[in-house]
Amino acid sequence: MTQNKGFFQGVYEVVLLVPSGRVTTYGAIARYLGSPGAARMVGWAMNQSHISPEYVPAHRVVNRNGLLTGKHHFDGTHLMQEMLENEGAVITENRILNMKEIFWDPVKELGL
């Protein structure tokens, strides 16, 4: 909080705060940080998530459509899908069906 070190820090904080079995979106995180149009950067943070001191559940971060866009960046197959399914998410063809049910919004959950 109140750490203006960078957007990345905020993204990691939110992603790390995402509970198991829940998924969030890039726009929600960007919006929570105060930049509704900085969704791109969120994806960039995920790309560098491996540089984070702690593991970042990037598999719980999907696009607005509930599509596993970054699944290609995890291992290249359906590891991300299996992980989410293991947590209780219903995914098919890289798309989350019950995304609405497991959707976790930081602004709504954490509150501004």
Place this chain on the structure above:
DNA sequence: GACATGACCTCTG
């Protein structure tokens, strides 16, 4: 030092 790209989203015409 500057240009181009990146796991995207939102707004306007």
Place this chain on the structure above:
DNA sequence: CCAGAGGCCATGT
């Protein structure tokens, strides 16, 4: 309703 362009931050070449 559909389509197009802009925006944001950081990293790499």
